[in-house]
Amino acid sequence: MPETAVAEAGTGLSPKELARKHGLSASGRLPSLAEYSRQLWSYRHFIQAHASAKTSSALGTTKLGTLWQVLTPIINAAVYYVIFGVILGGRDGVSNFIAYLCAGVFVFQFTQSIVQNGINAITGNLGLIRALHFPRASLPLSVALVEIRNFVVALFVLMGIVLITGEPITLEWLLVLPVLLLHSIFNTGLALAAAKFGAKVRDVKQLIPFIMRFWMYGSAVLYPVQLFAEHASGWVLAVIEANPLLIFIELMRHSLMEDVELAGPPALLWTQAVIWTVVVGIGGYVYFWRGEKGYGRG
Known part of the structure; x- marks a missing residue:
């Protein structure tokens, strides 16, 4: 404690008042949301470097390297086209089924990768967390950046x-x-939420492949979205069409394709997309921040 604080120890001030007066704070205190955001901004170069290191370590040992970032969704789309487009006849209901399918697969792969890597953002970096002091949100944010x-x-x-x-x-x-x-904002919030949930419930990562498969089938990735209206109605159809991933896929198709039939009017889809982005983007950030003091313990 500074000498002035020692001198004031006999003035009747409580230890808490003395600490506050001299800019001291409790060890392990949860920073305010604004303070935490400023800390993250000051660590932006660390986040970028960590993201680049993750990319290099994941793909640097393969002969094709970063080309796999492009090849993976293309191969997936080719497999799905043969099964759902040719064998099951899904292409009959869409004028340009290849573009329709690829838009769905590429957008879905974006969210799938975020969830799969975000769930391990904390548990996969416990050594780094316990060795260094930094805002823990840096880890899921680097996942999102990659x-x-x-x-x-x-x-x-x-x-x-x-x-x-x-x-x-x-x-x-x-x-x-x-x-x-x-x-991207929606997925970043998703990465933050997944990182905290994965840190608290370790077994959830075993369920992620099943959850993502169910989410894919419910997002009209592989077949025309009109099939939902043919087999569901009322509140069930409303819930299906409010699926955020379906909304982002539909907006991408609307942006790149002409004469594509959508799940709803574009204005409604844009409104829903903004709402989901705000709710998940901000909600995921706040949810992660509230657990900041507990990451890496136990």
Whole structure:
């Protein structure tokens, strides 16, 4: 304690008042949300470096390297096209099924990668957490940054596929940018929420493949979205069509394709996308921040 604080110890001030007067705070105190945000901003270079290191370690040992970021969704789309488009006849209900399918697969892969890697953001870095002091949100944020970079690269490939399959370039292609922005914020909140939940409930990561598979089937990734209206109605259909992943997929299709039938009017889809982005983006951040003091303990 500074000498002035020692001198004031006999003035009748309580230890808490003395600490506050001299800028001291309790060890392990949860910072305010604004203070925590400022700390994260000061660690932005660490987040970028950690994201780059994760990319290098994940793909640097393979011969094709970062090319796998593009090849993975393309191969998935090719497999799904053969099964759902050719064998099961899903392409019959859509004029450009290849572009329709690829848009769904690429957007879904973005969220799937965020969830799968976000769930391990804390538990997979316990050594780093226990060795160094830094805002723990840096870890899921670096996960989100890696996947956003990957999706931007994949997005250019998706545009090429859309062009090759006969779709023209229109002014609506500019809508890809706000779709990307909203979906990235939504996914970042999802990564933060998944990181905290995965740190508290370790076994949940075993369920993630099943959860994501169910989410994929409920998001009209592999077949025309109109099939939902043919087999559901009322509040059940309303819940299905309020699925955030379905909304982002539909907006991407609306941006890149002409004459595509959507789950609802574009204005409604945009409104829902903004609401989901705010709720999950801010909610995931606050949810993670509230557990800041407990990460890496136990």
